[in-house]
Amino acid sequence: MTGQGRASAISPRIPGARSETIRRSNLASILTSLHIAGPASRSELVERTGLTRSAVGGLIGELTARGLVSEARARPAGTPGRPSPVASARGDENVVVGLEILVDTIAVAVVGLGGEIARIERAHRPRDVAPAERLVEELAAMVRPILDGLRDARRVHGVGAAVAGVVHRHDRRVIFGPNLGWHDVPLGDLLRDALDVSVPVVIGNDGDLGALAERRRGAGRGVHDLVYLSGEVGIGGGIISGDHSITGGSGFAGEVGHMHVNPDGLRCGCGAIGCWETEAGEDALLRRAGLDPADGAVAVERLVADVERGRATARAAFDEEGRWLGVGIASLVNLFSPERVVLGGFLHRIYRHVIEPLRIVLDEQALAASRAQVEVVSAELGADAPVLGAAEAAWDSLLTDPGGVAPLGT
């Protein structure tokens, strides 16, 4: 074999760095740092970014002129001398809108640059098949008055939406949303039209976006390798490996609920046999406890109340749930060797009742090297993770190119 003969036919691009793109990427580094890691002095920004002090000063000047950053002098407690200026992302002036379309709920959040939540509203919806247009209209009716209130006072930089389904990230379409009854819905375009906005509208799978939110603002902060699990009817998830989100080329990856764990199991909503969510999803838990899966979150709360009162059937159902969670999480630990597995969605609500049997199975079924490095924890953002992740995703275009924002007063 000659190496040269085996070169890729499609002229691979291995990008170099051109000087004119560097200032833009450095603006992005400073603003991203202030957004994700919080306010910082210039010295701290030098430390965080590796840029020179004078470069940092110039970049802060540009971001300030664009109304994205403000600097104020603050004296750290107990230190003498002239206080050094601290730069902050201007969440008062710059916001995004996060949306959520799940099986049981729709929600909207307004989040400022820097991550402060201005408001969250959530509405429960019946667990039924709903035409996309109707659901988008219900959501739009929640969002419009909020957007109208924002338009004068603040700049809205983007809209993000988390949806319970397989999302094509480039086309902004929901390819398949079994529990919503959706097939190939152009959700991005429907939302843009219904909300009448000109800012970017991004959509993502609720598991992927929940993972993003927990990693930036919740139980996954500082973690480079993270598995986030959530779900209502089924089990969704989002995986971050070496700081990269596992999406696949079109955004279809991360369907953890459809790992095959039982060749003699049940038929899943996806058509396959023995998917993990048929054994460890909410339906399976409720079925084993003798409750009606159609009652969803209400039935889960009843089951939690039962186990806390010491009822044996409830305890047995949670034990079995914990074991099946352990089987699937052991596979994920062997595949990804994450530092942390975060249980969100309905798994967050039942965490304390399943964690013991789960850990026993994990000890038995996961490879020792990876088992020793992982902890299984409860989500910090709870039910808000998907809508907050949608808001985080809505920042992407601003954070990638803050120089594209017009300076104030122009």
Add this chain to the structure above:
Amino acid sequence: MTGQGRASAISPRIPGARSETIRRSNLASILTSLHIAGPASRSELVERTGLTRSAVGGLIGELTARGLVSEARARPAGTPGRPSPVASARGDENVVVGLEILVDTIAVAVVGLGGEIARIERAHRPRDVAPAERLVEELAAMVRPILDGLRDARRVHGVGAAVAGVVHRHDRRVIFGPNLGWHDVPLGDLLRDALDVSVPVVIGNDGDLGALAERRRGAGRGVHDLVYLSGEVGIGGGIISGDHSITGGSGFAGEVGHMHVNPDGLRCGCGAIGCWETEAGEDALLRRAGLDPADGAVAVERLVADVERGRATARAAFDEEGRWLGVGIASLVNLFSPERVVLGGFLHRIYRHVIEPLRIVLDEQALAASRAQVEVVSAELGADAPVLGAAEAAWDSLLTDPGGVAPLGT
């Protein structure tokens, strides 16, 4: 879907670009492009890297002065005028050594910059537990005369080793190699001492390195999302998602053979119940065919001969093997949504006898959106993938910082 941030409460570093590091990274871009994608004119390098023509010229000059690149005028067939110079990586002067320690074989390869294979030697070994020191000494006895022959004529830039085990990539230790009987072996240090080399010695899991080789030089060229499967006794693998290798923080990830597919299955060598490799590994195939798993590759060849002669027991064994491969690959397709699944190792040898039942199960068990985008193919590098991947990994430090190489004549 995630932005570029490494969010962390503990002083996150979001690197900016300093001008003094840019030249270094641009040298790396040019050399990496010539190494992976093959010879190119300056115009092609402008296209590949996005750098200006004058920048490309200067960088080629620096790489030429360091003996890493040469330029020669070549006239494309049938074009008039002055031929434009074509730059090539100098594989004649610059090599690495790849090594392989598997259950059935040890091997050594010498590979030039640009990917041309100068030589490969392989020795079969008995499938027994072998102390690491003994195996390293056997390998060193193969490598030393080769290294001695190279020392005068060529520069050796690194040594890489692929090993059948869980590897700690920073410590260069094999944490667990069940089929070699290894626990916590400092393989990197043992090899460096036995070979008496001062160049970097990197070690990696055979599945991860096989994936790297197939992606750069084999069936995965041009593919951004790739699952590579291999294996002898068990099933190993390497996963590339969005151009990033899935390793986990310590290198333990990608243990695809230890996904749990059968709660009523067999106990695996890892101690767990129902791992995929207990159903789809070489042992399982041979056992189902009534052959002795201890006969390994020899028995597999016999079974292949049997099925080609139309023997029904062999056909039934391959059908069952194909079905179990399909179950596990369906999970991997749902998790990673790869463009390509590459069957290497013993799966490469049996590919044509399992691919039909495998595809039937994949159609049934994988989510339609991801299924439609994936193809399952046979490896191109066959048994050489791990040792060639080890060689590719050995280039890492040169490709990351070619400016660290002294100019010729200094």
